[in-house]
Amino acid sequence: MPLATSDTVGILAxxxxxxxxxxxxxxxxxxxxxxxxxxxxxxxxxxxxxxxYQLIPYIEQMVATQEKLGDxxxxxxxxxxxxxxxxxxxxxxxAHPGVDERSVYDRIPHNVALLLRRAGVEFGSLFDEDLYSGxxxxxxxxxxxxxxxxxxxxxxxQKYGVKEAITIDPHTxxxxxxxxxxxxxxxxxxxxSYLEVLADLGYGPSRKLSGEVAIHDSCVFARYEGVVEAxxxxxxxxxxxxxxxxxxxxxTWCCGGPAESLFPKTAAAQASRRVSELRAVAGRGVTMxxxxxxxxxxAAGDTMQFEDISDYLLQxxxxxxxxxxxxxxx
Amino acid sequence: MAVLDPHFVDSVxxxxxxxxxxxxxxxxxxxxxxxxxxxLPREIFAYVVLGMKEEVLRHQDTVFSxxxxxxxxxxxxxxxxxxENVRALRHYFDSEVFQxxxxxxxxxxxx
Numbered sequence: 001m002p003l004a005t006s007d008t009v010g011i012l013a014x015x016x017x018x019x020x021x022x023x024x025x026x027x028x029x030x031x032x033x034x035x036x037x038x039x040x041x042x043x044x045x046x047x048x049x050x051x052x053y054q055l056i057p058y059i060e061q062m063v064a065t066q067e068k069l070g071d072x073x074x075x076x077x078x079x080x081x082x083x084x085x086x087x088x089x090x091x092x093x094x095a096h097p098g099v100d101e102r103s104v105y106d107r108i109p110h111n112v113a114l115l116l117r118r119a120g121v122e123f124g125s126l127f128d129e130d131l132y133s134g135x136x137x138x139x140x141x142x143x144x145x146x147x148x149x150x151x152x153x154x155x156x157x158q159k160y161g162v163k164e165a166i167t168i169d170p171h172t173x174x175x176x177x178x179x180x181x182x183x184x185x186x187x188x189x190x191x192x193s194y195l196e197v198l199a200d201l202g203y204g205p206s207r208k209l210s211g212e213v214a215i216h217d218s219c220v221f222a223r224y225e226g227v228v229e230a231x232x233x234x235x236x237x238x239x240x241x242x243x244x245x246x247x248x249x250x251x252t253w254c255c256g257g258p259a260e261s262l263f264p265k266t267a268a269a270q271a272s273r274r275v276s277e278l279r280a281v282a283g284r285g286v287t288m289x290x291x292x293x294x295x296x297x298x299a300a301g302d303t304m305q306f307e308d309i310s311d312y313l314l315q316x317x318x319x320x321x322x323x324x325x326x327x328x329x330x
Numbered sequence: 331m332a333v334l335d336p337h338f339v340d341s342v343x344x345x346x347x348x349x350x351x352x353x354x355x356x357x358x359x360x361x362x363x364x365x366x367x368x369x370l371p372r373e374i375f376a377y378v379v380l381g382m383k384e385e386v387l388r389h390q391d392t393v394f395s396x397x398x399x400x401x402x403x404x405x406x407x408x409x410x411x412x413x414e415n416v417r418a419l420r421h422y423f424d425s426e427v428f429q430x431x432x433x434x435x436x437x438x439x440x441x
Contacts, residue, residue: 253399
């Protein structure tokens with residue numbers, strides 16, 4: 001089935017404009033990661049997810065639908081579909097991930113909250129007002145829609161008096177820290193990745209993990225935001241031996257993820273090439289972006305196991321027996 | 331024979347950061363591109379600067395398949411803002427070809 005780029009971009013932009021996300025997901029599922037954490041709403045500092053990890057199981061189901069439909073996951077809905085989607089959220093009918101699929105991605109922001117608490121950082125959450133940043137729409141060049149959305153996101157920060165956002169993934173970090181200041185006059189939010197926060201404060205886990213991991217830098221962290229040393233510094237403290245692939249650090253290779261919404265076959269081919277590089281140096285890989293994680297794991301299949309960096313960082317603290325205590329904010 | 335539109339570059343340019351004309355065609359971008367894109371950025375940037383609109387429109391898939399990974403840009407000896415230039419090209423397609431910028435000309439904005 002031929003790809004209609006114009007309608008695919010149109011549906012994604014319409015969703016952001018009308019529903020505040022490229023792929024709207026139920027609010028209850030977007031905030032499930034906060035369960036048991038007893039977080040306050042708002043405050044001067046918040047942990048901000050931009051829904052990136054929570055979106056992944058939905059995107060994956062859309063991609064699975066695409067494989068049945070043709071070359072793009074929206075191929076069967078283009079043209080007529082875009083017109084329908086303006087009044088009825090058709091993308092919501094295409095993805096219903098189960099608890100197991102969602103829990104993997106809910107775990108990551110929960111991990112990060114525990115790690116920040118352990119480091120003595122006080123923060124709240126914006127819960128259902130923790131909105132998608134608009135990263136994909138920025139990449140696709142739909143600047144007018146993005147600008148209006150960025151203003152909505154910033155108004156939520158202002159409403160709760162937020163001065164600092166601690167981000168998790170590279171795309172939300174880049175949007176809030178580097179892109180939004182170019183769109184919003186007077187924008188003054190301080191934005192740091194949790195990896196930078198933990199590296200600055202001192203992480204120092206008590207338990208040593210063993211083994212080798214191939215590190216996969218996110219393009220956005222490494223080349224857009226200069227986040228290269230913090231993840232290495234933290235991983236070294238876990239005791240893991242970091243193996244660097246041929247393309248690494250500021251010369252990292254892309255996972256292919258940015259091409260997935262329009263050219264999934266291109267994305268898959270790039271992911272396979274990247275997995276080959278990573279597999280050449282270690283049997284396990286570590287990622288720091290949900291898109292990298294899902295693309296690389298999918299390409300690797302059973303030949304290589306990937307973990308999000310927060311999983312390793314928390315595993316190295318588990319011997320401390322603090323997880324339950326930290327979760328309760330004590 | 332190619333039709334040249336001397337104003338085409340101005341319709342693509344979002345702001346002063348658009349600097350496709352700084353490209354000196356050295357080929358480093360092509361050498362490092364993980365996708366091995368043949369036409370982007372050098373060839374398509376040249377079409378824009380020369381006003382060869384039809385050639386740019388013919389390469390829509392190439393413009394939208396770039397990963398924006400920035401590996402070319404950090405290695406560019408001429409300081410071309412490759413990713414921002416590619417975004418400007420996408421913006422051109424969105425607004426002038428696809429009519430999907432959410433503005434007055436976009437039917438979606440009237441729903």
